[in-house]
Structure formats: C-alpha cells, structure tokens
Amino acid sequence: MAINVIPTDSTILTDSLLEIDETELEESAEQETSPEIIELKLPASICGERLDKALSKLIPQYSRGRIQKWIEDGFVTVDGEKSKIKTTMLGDELVVIKPQAAPDEGAFSPEDIPIQIVYEDESIMVINKPAGLVVHPAAGNWSGTLLNALLFHRPALVNLPRAGIVHRLDKDTSGLMVVAKTLTAQTELVRQLQARTVSREYYALVWGTPITSGTVDAAIARHNRDRLKMAVSYSVLAKPAVTHYQRVATGMLERFPVSLVSCKLETGRTHQIRVHMLSLGFPLVGDTLYGKQHLARFFHRQALQARKLGLVHPVSGDYVEWRIPLENDFADLLVQAGMQVPQ
Template identity: 50%
Template sequence: MHKNEKITVEPCRAGRLDAFLAEAVPEVSRSFWKTLIQGGRVTLNGGACKPNQKLKTGDELCWTLPEEGPSEPQPEEIPLNILFEDDALLVLNKPPGLVVHPAVGNSTGTLLHGLLFYDPVFQTLERAGIVHRLDKDTSGVMVVAKSAKALEELRRQFKARETEKEYLALVWGRPPESGRIETLLGRHPRHRKKQAVLEEGGREAVSNFKTLETFKEVTLVQVKIETGRTHQIRVHMAHLGHPVVGDSVYGRARKHNLPMMPERQMLHAAKLGIAHPGSGKRLSFEAPLFDDMHQLLELLRNG
C-alpha cells in the first residue's frame, strides 16, 4: 500500500476533509477515510483533524493507508442482473454503486465476491474470470469468462481492440453533433487517482461521440470507445468542456434547473460486441438503463 502520502490543497478544491480525500483518492471510500481520520492516520498541517473539518488553500495533508491483508475474497450472495450465460461466458448488467474488484475500503461486497458465490467455477479462475471493468458508479454491460480458455481469448480480444463498446452519457451543455477525441491519457500530475489529458507521456485514448438528444441544459450522447483507459469517457467529455452530469471528480458543482440531480455520473455501458470465445460467432449484448438515469431522461423529455 502507499504509505505516508502527502497532498497540498489547491485553490477551488477546499471543502470537507473526508469528501476532499475521497475525491483525491477515489479507490478509498469516504466512510473508510472517516475511519482513518478518526484513527489518527491522517494529519492536517502536521496535527490531528476531524472528518468534517473545513480545508483551505495551502493546507497540507498527510496520510498512511493500512496494508491489505493476504486474506482471499470469500463468496457473498450479491444479486446479479444476468443478460446471457453459457458454458464459456456470463454477461451481466452491472448496477451503479457496485465495485468490480476488491480494494482498500471495499474489501467486501464487490462483483468479484458475487461471482464467487454464484458459481464455483469462478473460484478456479484468476480474478473470478473478470476481463474488464466499469467504474463503481458507471452502470452497464460486462462480460465475464467461465473457463481459462475463454478468459485468455476474451483478454486477447480486449487487448487487440476487437470488441465494440458503446456508452450512453448525459453531459452538460451542447457538444458538437459528432466528433472524435484522440488524446494521450495518463495519471494526473498532482492527484494520484485522477486521470488527465497529457501533452506527452500517457497512453493513446480514442473516443467517438454523437449527439442523440438535446435538452435545455444537458445533452444525451452516444460514445463509442476504441481504447479502454481508466475514466476515459469522463476525462474526454470534461476535456471537451462537457463533463458527464453527476460526475463529482471531473465535473464541478453548478447551478441548474434539472428536474432531479443524480447522485452518480450519468454514464452507462449500453452495448458490448465480442466474438464468442468458443464458436467465434459475433455477439452483441445490450443493457437497459437503470432507474435513476431512465427516470432523469423521462423527466427531461416530458419537461
């Protein structure tokens, strides 16, 4: 684990201590940060602090994260919204709020734990057959391998960019009718768990977008990605000046007249195309929207 890390609060980023840390290091949940702060693992300007303490520009934070234990993930009964299943693969619609892999502060209750419970075959596979991931608060279609052979073949397809990935995103403002965003993407120079568009270094990231519906303050766009970088769509749309609605990391708080303000980023993996790892037949899976995004769109359409 990363120990004795340090960060200086920048202008426009002050706020509650626990909320600030949860944004700066999103792999650790806000509730776990609260526990760490109360346990004395976080210092503010060299002294003790409280979770609800207000930060100001120039404040210096230091923290120590505990070592992860060697314990193996245990099966947990977690509802899975299954779209398709056979002997080689399982396709599901991941709900918002479900973490894919265990991490600091999310050592239980992940998709991996649910797969281990659902079918013992996943206990025999590396990472329970998971070949790709979605952010905690991004919903949508995911494919999981059910055999070592399928795992190897699906990994090859994702690496070779032979998969088709299509997302729906509700973004602020009115982006162009369509466009292609091609940048270098890598770790933010100051915020360790935040990604950023870089002038040099980083890895190639390509997103193609198209406007589907335009509302007064927001726009529904379809985004097809050619690469699968961490936070790619969220960073690319923010870079374009149209961050995803509800994105607390890459967006910003703003006044609005939306009928409801979502509690997570309005980003959904709507379609996934792959070749079946056994037969080679081309398959395409579609995942319906979850209630929060569906409800907001219906309210906008009827407004």
C-alpha cells in the same frame, strides 16, 4: 460444432489483465503467518534504531507499513507500554506484538450479493452491473465487490485470475460486462480487448451541447496533482485512448442545457469517457469528481451506462451482441430534461 482451442499463454494473460483492468490494485506480497503473539527481546545491535525500523529487520515477513499500523493502533508494546513509531530503541527492550489480519485477507471470499445475468453459457457470462458496485477488491473496498459476488454465484471462478474478470466499469457506472468462465475464454477475451475488436457503447448525459459527432484521440495518465483523477496527458507514461461520440438528443435541466451522447470506445482506460468529455468542455451530469460541483443536486452519480456490448464468442467464433435499456434512474433523468428515453 467445431471448437477451436486457443493456446493459453499465462504470461500474456496475467500482464494483459493488469493492463486492461486499469485499476491500481494494492496487492500484498507478504507471507501470512498465524496471528500468534510475538515476543522479542531486542538485541544490542539495534541501539539507536527507530522502533518500526528495528521490528522490520527482526520480523521481515511483515512490511514496515503494516508494522507501523500495528504500532499506531496500540498492538505493539515496549516493556509493557504502548510506544510510537519513531521511538528510539536502546537494546534489551521487551517488545510484544499482537499481529492483526491484513484488510485484504478476505478480498477473494464469496459474498451473497445479487447480480443480474443477461446471458450465460459454459464459457462466458454477461452481466448488468448496477451502479454503486465496485468491480474488483482494492484499497478501501476489500469486500462487497462484483468479484466477491461472482465467487458466490459461480464458485468455480476461484480457479481463474480475478475470477474471470477481464475489464471493468467505474463504481457508479452501470451496464454490461463480460466475464470469462474458462481460462481459454479469458485469454481470448483479453486478446480481443487488446486488438480493440470488442464493441462497447455507452450512453452519457453531459452538460452543454457538443457538436453532432466527433472523435477524441487523447492519451490519458494519472493526474499530476490529484491522484484520484485521470487526465489527458502528453507524459511518456500516458496510455493511448480513443473515444468516438455522437450527440443523440438535447434538453434542459432547469435553465442548463444538457445532451445525451453515445460513446463508443476503442480503448478502455480508467475514467476514459469522463475525462475525454471533460476535455471537450462537456463534463458528465452527476460526476462530482470531474464535473460541476454546484450542479451535483441533479443526479446522485455520473450519468453513464454501458448499454451495448459486442464480441466474438471465444468458442463458437460467432459475433454476438447484447443491449440493455437505460436504468430507471437514468431514464427518469432524461424525462426530467425533456428528452425521449431511447428504446
């Protein structure tokens, strides 16, 4: 079997991962030092400065935000007393600082978290991510992620950017993801995602009855008021997003109509299906961020699963495809709505 080696452009790979992953990660650029106690005799030149500003000048290896956190938590004393961020310094004070580890320091540590491997060879893995598992460490989730699990089960992935992750699923979305095991495979998968040749099909249960089929071609950007949300936007910062959908079945949850919809993505923006279906007036069942809050009792998460994944194998060049059955909780929800569970 002939193997085509694809040249690796590390700049393209890094930039593309930031684009495709779509998660706004808070990555620290600070240089870590040992957590030894720091004692400072403040010079007269800082007279009139706030405590946090004075310290950020004297210990520039730490960000002001991190210093502020230490002051707030009582790890900084001025002449033996705890102080406040905005306290004005006069000079000649003795400041004692007990540096604390940043919450993200363990973000790339292996953790024994079970993962379901659907397929694996020497260059790629395809996994079935469960609902509730965050893909990549970020603010609020510095541990317990898919990345931590991958580093435990396949330690060699520590040598790849983001442990081989090239795309993501929302925390409460289940389903198929591909992970690269070599830099060559990762670069090729990123290029396929950029070229929109990776086939990704999701099943979603939505409130209401959309037309039989259609396409939503609407750019998406961060919501201008709620930073936790994304929204259809005409902003210059909005990124193109295209979703093709088809109604598969209809049913009822109590007296409310619902529809099972198959969604195929051309792009992979954050919350894309959730935002696009909402823009049509059909939010996902169980989606408390975008959906109907008063109907949250019907399902404990957004009813969304990445059910089919297809791509060109980065080594063989063959088109390969995987499909998984609906998760048990999703299948039970369809039965509750009077629908037949797709095979």
